[in-house]
Amino acid sequence: xTIEGQGAVPGLTARIFAGHAGPIAVVxxxxxxIWYAGAVYMNAPRQMDxxxxxxxxxxxxxxxxxxxxxxxxxxxxxxxxxxxxxxTIIDQKVTSKRSLVFHTWxxxxxxxxxxxxxAVLGIVLAVGIVHVGTLEKSLMPWIxxxxxxxxxxxxxxxxxxxxxxxxxxxxxxxxxxxxxxxxPVTIGMVKGLRSPDPLQMDLMSTYSASPWQTFWKLRWPASxxxxxxxxxxxxxxxxxxxIVGELPTGAQGGLGARLLxxxxxxxxxxxxxxxxxxxxxxxxxxxxxxxxxxxVVRAMGGRP
Amino acid sequence: MIAVRNPWMMASxxxxxxxxxxPLSAGESALSWSDxxxxxxxVLIFAAMSVWLARGALRGLPLGLLLLGAVGLGGGMSLxxxxxxxxxxxxxxxxxxxxxxxxxxxxxxxxxxxSFRSLNxxxxxxxxxxxxLMFGCWLLFLWEVLTVGFxxxxxxLPSPSMIAVRIAGSLDILAADxxxxxxxxxxxxxxxxxxxxxxxxxxxxxVPFLKRGLLPLGNLVSALPIVGMAPIMVMWFGFDWQxxxxxxxxxxxxxxxxxxxxxxxxxxxxxxxxxxxYGARYWQTLFMLRLPAAxxxxxxxxxxxxxLAMIGAIVAEFFGxxxxxxxxxxxxxxxxxxxxxxxxxxxxxxxxxxxxxxAMALCERAVTFWHPSYRQRR
Amino acid sequence: MTPSPVQSGPAGSDGDSVVRAHGLTLSFQTADGPVHxxxxxxxxxxxxxxxxxxxxxxxxxxxxxxxxxxxEQPTGGNLSVNGVPAHEAxxxxxxxxxxxxxxxxxxxxxxxxxxxxxxxxxxxxxxxxEKARDxxxxxxxxxxxxxxPWQLSGGMQQRASIARALCFDPDLLLMDEPFGxxxxxxxxxxxxxxxxxxxxxxxxxxxxxHSIPEAVFLxxxxxxxxxxxxxxIDVIEADFPRERSLDIRETPEFLEVxxxxxxxxxxxxxxxx
Numbered sequence: 001x002t003i004e005g006q007g008a009v010p011g012l013t014a015r016i017f018a019g020h021a022g023p024i025a026v027v028x029x030x031x032x033x034i035w036y037a038g039a040v041y042m043n044a045p046r047q048m049d050x051x052x053x054x055x056x057x058x059x060x061x062x063x064x065x066x067x068x069x070x071x072x073x074x075x076x077x078x079x080x081x082x083x084x085x086x087x088t089i090i091d092q093k094v095t096s097k098r099s100l101v102f103h104t105w106x107x108x109x110x111x112x113x114x115x116x117x118x119a120v121l122g123i124v125l126a127v128g129i130v131h132v133g134t135l136e137k138s139l140m141p142w143i144x145x146x147x148x149x150x151x152x153x154x155x156x157x158x159x160x161x162x163x164x165x166x167x168x169x170x171x172x173x174x175x176x177x178x179x180x181x182x183x184p185v186t187i188g189m190v191k192g193l194r195s196p197d198p199l200q201m202d203l204m205s206t207y208s209a210s211p212w213q214t215f216w217k218l219r220w221p222a223s224x225x226x227x228x229x230x231x232x233x234x235x236x237x238x239x240x241x242x243i244v245g246e247l248p249t250g251a252q253g254g255l256g257a258r259l260l261x262x263x264x265x266x267x268x269x270x271x272x273x274x275x276x277x278x279x280x281x282x283x284x285x286x287x288x289x290x291x292x293x294x295x296v297v298r299a300m301g302g303r304p
Numbered sequence: 305m306i307a308v309r310n311p312w313m314m315a316s317x318x319x320x321x322x323x324x325x326x327p328l329s330a331g332e333s334a335l336s337w338s339d340x341x342x343x344x345x346x347v348l349i350f351a352a353m354s355v356w357l358a359r360g361a362l363r364g365l366p367l368g369l370l371l372l373g374a375v376g377l378g379g380g381m382s383l384x385x386x387x388x389x390x391x392x393x394x395x396x397x398x399x400x401x402x403x404x405x406x407x408x409x410x411x412x413x414x415x416x417x418x419s420f421r422s423l424n425x426x427x428x429x430x431x432x433x434x435x436x437l438m439f440g441c442w443l444l445f446l447w448e449v450l451t452v453g454f455x456x457x458x459x460x461l462p463s464p465s466m467i468a469v470r471i472a473g474s475l476d477i478l479a480a481d482x483x484x485x486x487x488x489x490x491x492x493x494x495x496x497x498x499x500x501x502x503x504x505x506x507x508x509x510x511v512p513f514l515k516r517g518l519l520p521l522g523n524l525v526s527a528l529p530i531v532g533m534a535p536i537m538v539m540w541f542g543f544d545w546q547x548x549x550x551x552x553x554x555x556x557x558x559x560x561x562x563x564x565x566x567x568x569x570x571x572x573x574x575x576x577x578x579x580x581x582y583g584a585r586y587w588q589t590l591f592m593l594r595l596p597a598a599x600x601x602x603x604x605x606x607x608x609x610x611x612l613a614m615i616g617a618i619v620a621e622f623f624g625x626x627x628x629x630x631x632x633x634x635x636x637x638x639x640x641x642x643x644x645x646x647x648x649x650x651x652x653x654x655x656x657x658x659x660x661x662x663a664m665a666l667c668e669r670a671v672t673f674w675h676p677s678y679r680q681r682r
Numbered sequence: 683m684t685p686s687p688v689q690s691g692p693a694g695s696d697g698d699s700v701v702r703a704h705g706l707t708l709s710f711q712t713a714d715g716p717v718h719x720x721x722x723x724x725x726x727x728x729x730x731x732x733x734x735x736x737x738x739x740x741x742x743x744x745x746x747x748x749x750x751x752x753x754e755q756p757t758g759g760n761l762s763v764n765g766v767p768a769h770e771a772x773x774x775x776x777x778x779x780x781x782x783x784x785x786x787x788x789x790x791x792x793x794x795x796x797x798x799x800x801x802x803x804x805x806x807x808x809x810x811x812e813k814a815r816d817x818x819x820x821x822x823x824x825x826x827x828x829x830x831p832w833q834l835s836g837g838m839q840q841r842a843s844i845a846r847a848l849c850f851d852p853d854l855l856l857m858d859e860p861f862g863x864x865x866x867x868x869x870x871x872x873x874x875x876x877x878x879x880x881x882x883x884x885x886x887x888x889x890x891x892h893s894i895p896e897a898v899f900l901x902x903x904x905x906x907x908x909x910x911x912x913x914x915i916d917v918i919e920a921d922f923p924r925e926r927s928l929d930i931r932e933t934p935e936f937l938e939v940x941x942x943x944x945x946x947x948x949x950x951x952x953x954x955x
Contacts, residue, residue: 023517263535
């Protein structure tokens with residue numbers, strides 16, 4: 001029980017800073033400012049070199065402007081990344097290999113395929129584990145301990161080996177994503193299917209409900225919040241899987257290929273713009289799962 | 305008619321008997337069961353035993369142990385057929401039916417052991433350990449038998465025995481890679497990332513404004529593909545382990561930050577009021593109440609980060625390294641189609657990753673022994 | 683409504699009064715408008731008294747106790763504890779507080795839970811352990827020093843928390859429904875023990891409860907409160923001997939006091955639906 005701010009109407013600034021939006025905006029602004037400063041700091045030596053070689057007179061303003069406009073800066077300024085994003089997303093034709101939309105789609109399609117199969121696999125495994133005791137005892141420890149293994153290390157091998165037997169493009173990457181995202185779904189789902197408390201389970205027993213009825217009327221609805229939480233994790237990790245899966249394919253397409261090509265040719269702006277796109281994609285997918293969650297929970301009569 | 309109490313064992317018996325009707329292998333050195341009489345007799349004994357067990361002769365632990373023993377012998381025999389009798393790559397239906405018979409027997413045995421209940425904690429723990437362990441052994445055996453029996457090309461999937469041979473043959477390379485990637489990059493990055501995440505969390509916790517602004521961003525960042533920062537870090541910090549450590553720092557920082565901050569608010573209202581009623585200072589409350597209460601969260605981050613650190617360091621090596629390191633080895637050996645070396649490297653990564661995680665989990669047990677998930681009445 | 687700042691009470695004007703509240707109000711703002719948790723409370727608690735605050739939920743009895751403990755800021759009136767403002771009394775560690783739940787720290791042994799306040803106050807380790815032993819003996823928990831809280835029953839845990847509240851020897855013991863979560867048999871037992879403790883230590887006790895028999899059995903003074911706004915309806919003196927057993931609950935005197943308390947509660951409730 002607090003009694004702060006009672007009586008008086010809080011001022012506008014106070015209200016902005018009381019919520020989340022204000023502080024987030026301030027922090028983001030601070031990051032941008034630090035970023036610009038960092039760009040100056042990190043790019044300055046090379047810029048001074050350039051000036052020296054051109055025998056040009058230069059002042060502080062020239063230096064700062066120069067560091068924010070280099071071709072291959074060590075740290076590109078945010079506006080350079082935005083310009084690159086505009087150039088590769090809006091100005092290019094979608095089908096062009098230079099369009100980030102094209103690359104994003106390549107990554108997104110395998111992400112989604114892997115996510116879908118991984119989620120289904122995870123749910124099926126969880127249902128099996130919850131209902132079959134032996135499966136739980138024998139499989140669950142392996143599922144948990146395989147979480148501790150850096151699965152992503154296998155990614156290049158999966159891609160290359162499957163490529164050797166003729167499976168190329170979408171499928172190997174989706175396979176990696178599947179592999180990565182069935183873990184969180186299985187773990188979350190097992191927890192969720194077990195979440196009904198003993199009293200609720202006993203209630204079903206008093207109705208002598210069949211396992212099938214207990215599943216659909218109690219376990220499944222109870223597990224949905226857990227499912228969505230793990231789906232959010234899964235969709236993010238699925239994207240990581242797809243991007244890493246694109247690293248060894250020899251850079252034909254996808255955000256991972258863009259990262260690799262950028263790092264080969266020192267195209268920092270290209271790397272950063274691919275990173276930004278990947279980040280935006282991840283955020284968008286997580287938000288989308290969140291929206292679906294809200295709709296489903298509301299349809300079930302839960303509190304949104 | 306006999307009363308079948310255990311359909312799994314009946315299935316196992318039928319499969320074993322059916323196996324005897326089909327040849328073991330085809331090709332130049334075609335084998336049939338009559339070529340190895342001792343084996344055929346063993347299979348008959350196995351089938352007879354299965355029928356006996358199907359009638360419910362044994363139950364629980366004795367059944368499980370007997371079956372695991374029998375499957376062990378059966379497994380040994382099938383390996384003999386593959387390697388010594390030369391059925392590798394040419395295994396036929398008779399062989400596979402026998403493997404299926406073993407499979408059902410294993411399932412039944414694990415089923416029997418997993419329903420074992422004892423008041424003796426040690427016996428119970430042993431039984432609980434035996435099930436996943438035996439299951440793992442069975443999977444490994446299946447992998448071996450399938451790859452050798454079907455003659456899967458080595459580039460596609462080497463058999464566990466080949467990988468083991470490879471590991472034994474290249475211990476020095478593996479050790480060098482381990483040193484480069486794990487000792488240098490992972491450990492240093494992990495310590496710096498977790499340490500700074502923790503320190504910033506303590507700071508952020510004191511400034512509610514920062515907490516409201518930074519926490520949602522931190523949550524968002526943990527959903528982002530941070531591994532993608534690897535090429536940039538390689539550009540900034542060079543090819544050696546420093547750039548890998550930098551990737552590890554970024555990857556481990558945010559989970560630690562977010563978990564610690566939420567852990568710091570985990571202490572209960574009453575417990576805080578208690579501290580206030582004593583007029584305790586900020587640091588006293590922090591060290592005596594809030595940090596201990598936050599420990600489960602902090603260890604959660606430490607465990608997540610142990611895996612993330614391994615991933616970060618290995619993937620970062622895909623973007624360029626000196627000629628040593630686990631990620632480097634994986635990417636180059638894949639290119640040369642030396643898949644067994646890749647698997648050896650993965651096995652080591654898995655071992656290192658699990659050991660790292662296990663060490664963290666042990667520390668967690670020791671520190672948060674009081675948490676309901678570990679509590680036992682002593 | 684503008685809150686008037688809390689004035690410090692007249693310091694030590696009456697040596698025998700441990701808690702002195704005059705015109706105490708406490709209200710806070712909610713979405714549905716202001717809530718008057720305490721309204722115009724006048725209360726005096728003398729040294730060595732056992733005072734129960736009783737009333738239906740929402741009558742402000744816990745809020746009053748928390749205000750005395752300086753865990754809640756009054757919005758008006760005077761409040762002094764041990765002759766100084768409540769805030770200073772808290773910083774001087776002038777009272778021990780026992781919550782509804784034991785609130786023992788699960789990572790500390792019983793002994794180290796009891797010594798927690800002593801640690802905060804900077805007492806040496808050896809002296810701490812001695813104190814813990816004494817007070818654990820006082821609440822009949824000898825031999826449980828090395829156990830962890832979760833290895834003890836609920837009643838034992840609450841006894842440990844009482845030892846923790848007593849171990850730095852405050853004059854005033856504030857108890858907020860300490861036995862509310864326990865079953866009645868354990869509760870009767872602990873009530874008896876508490877009375878013995880009170881007789882032995884001569885502390886002043888302020889005890890929040892919603893059980894009439896508990897209040898009458900324990901107290902020298904029963905403060906009946908009523909909600910909306912939280913206020914004192916009646917103050918009933920109960921002059922049973924300090925040494926009493928559970929049997930007095932059958933006596934006509936006991937029943938008479940209990941009846942008065944019940945009447946008071948009913949009067950406070952009359953407009954309530």
